[in-house]
Amino acid sequence: MLSVSETNPFQAGAYMATFHRSRQKRGLWSSRLGFIMASAGSAVGLGNIWKFPYVTGMNGGGAFVLFYILCIFMVGIPLMLGEMVIGRHTHKNPVGAFRSLKGGAWTTVGWLGVTAGFVILSYYCVVAGWAVDYLWLALKGTFSSHHATEVPGLFVDLLESDLAQIFWQALFMGAVIGIVLGGVSNGLERANKVMMPILFLILLFMAVYGIFSPGGPTALRFLFSPEWSKLTPQSMLEALGQALFSLSLGMGAMLTYGSYSDEKTNLPYAAFSVSVMDSCVALLAGIAIFPIVFTYGMQPAGGPGLVFKTLPIIFSRMPAGSLFAVFFFLLLVFAALTSGISLLEVVVAYYCDEKKWSRRKATLLIGFLIFLLGVPSALSNSLLKDFHIIGDRNFLDSIDFLASNILLPLGGLLIAVFTGWVLTTRLAKSEIEKGAVRFHCYSVWHFLIKYITPILVALVFLHTIGLF
Ligand code: PHE
Numbered sequence: 001m002l003s004v005s006e007t008n009p010f011q012a013g014a015y016m017a018t019f020h021r022s023r024q025k026r027g028l029w030s031s032r033l034g035f036i037m038a039s040a041g042s043a044v045g046l047g048n049i050w051k052f053p054y055v056t057g058m059n060g061g062g063a064f065v066l067f068y069i070l071c072i073f074m075v076g077i078p079l080m081l082g083e084m085v086i087g088r089h090t091h092k093n094p095v096g097a098f099r100s101l102k103g104g105a106w107t108t109v110g111w112l113g114v115t116a117g118f119v120i121l122s123y124y125c126v127v128a129g130w131a132v133d134y135l136w137l138a139l140k141g142t143f144s145s146h147h148a149t150e151v152p153g154l155f156v157d158l159l160e161s162d163l164a165q166i167f168w169q170a171l172f173m174g175a176v177i178g179i180v181l182g183g184v185s186n187g188l189e190r191a192n193k194v195m196m197p198i199l200f201l202i203l204l205f206m207a208v209y210g211i212f213s214p215g216g217p218t219a220l221r222f223l224f225s226p227e228w229s230k231l232t233p234q235s236m237l238e239a240l241g242q243a244l245f246s247l248s249l250g251m252g253a254m255l256t257y258g259s260y261s262d263e264k265t266n267l268p269y270a271a272f273s274v275s276v277m278d279s280c281v282a283l284l285a286g287i288a289i290f291p292i293v294f295t296y297g298m299q300p301a302g303g304p305g306l307v308f309k310t311l312p313i314i315f316s317r318m319p320a321g322s323l324f325a326v327f328f329f330l331l332l333v334f335a336a337l338t339s340g341i342s343l344l345e346v347v348v349a350y351y352c353d354e355k356k357w358s359r360r361k362a363t364l365l366i367g368f369l370i371f372l373l374g375v376p377s378a379l380s381n382s383l384l385k386d387f388h389i390i391g392d393r394n395f396l397d398s399i400d401f402l403a404s405n406i407l408l409p410l411g412g413l414l415i416a417v418f419t420g421w422v423l424t425t426r427l428a429k430s431e432i433e434k435g436a437v438r439f440h441c442y443s444v445w446h447f448l449i450k451y452i453t454p455i456l457v458a459l460v461f462l463h464t465i466g467l468f
Contacts, residue, residue: 045339057300060230071243082419087258093349094252113252117346128336129168138325152309159381206288215294241404250412264435420450
């Protein structure tokens, strides 16, 4: 690319203008807050509200939660900053970014990300579809017309209905496609700015309600007092995978969002605040859900249906429960939408940048293919219920396992190694400090991303796949 300093001042001005125009054409967030809100929107999703509570329940609580928080600080925050630095420096999709920075085998890391985006969104839409179905049930007042003991059965009914699941999955995918068609600052940003704050407030309310319910104290003990004997290598991998999934890391989503941010954005501040927000939402979701589990003598290790089987019980009993149910499931659908759009955006950005497809063509075509790949996930509890791929996991749980516990840790490991060892210190530091940003913790970050993040990910990862 032409360097500005090689031209005379007049040409430099013209060059900058053209350069800026091409950036604008690709898309930029309209404000710095817009970037932070969009990234938080990507991070906060089903991972926090559906997945965090149930994997915590299945992995014994306290010790898992503490190891999860360790992963956020040692792996998540450093990696998020790394992805944002790569994205903003190149202003490209993951494949284009790695190709332009180093090329060769490193381009595969970008490919891994695009593939993960494709795979994750396919089943993400199915789970989001369950949330849309529950929103519909809430609107009809179904929870208040059922006795608490009958409520968990509603989820079983949904899982057995193929058509209903495919219908809601299609509806959700349609909404994701619609927003991504709108482009960066029109579609993505506007949607996020409205949805995120509402989501946070409602969840806060539900968590306070949980703490003061009879199961509150047991739930807090379950979540925060560690029993270290329950922390197996397998659950460490799940905590790591969950941290990456929840922060949208290891596949280039934050890289892609970073690529739409401008030179003045304070990336360390963005990475830190997004990670902290995301972790707060996950913990709030746990604090809202586990009191119900303990109050009603349910199983903490109840599996992927946990949030759908527990919270509606409360809605069926509390005053104005139907109204709260509508708000809550609306929130869950919003959260899923803002994450779903970031997953699709990674794949669409690749086809727009590299293959020069129009945004319209890329979004519609890829969106449809992802929907098709999601159909077996939608059928995994009914027609395909005897079809197990990994252990005794059904199709949906297997590809979730594959994506969260293999693709994302592998992607995370490679991105950390790339940021710490391949990017020069000069490049990384000058990218972070653009726009007069002062980053006092640069050496701490660089040490973490160079040594601690890759070693931690590699140890946990290799141990679980049996190589170490
Ligand atoms: N972070 C999202 C969630 O918690 C899921 C996601 C994963 C989004 C990876 C983008 C990339 O639901």
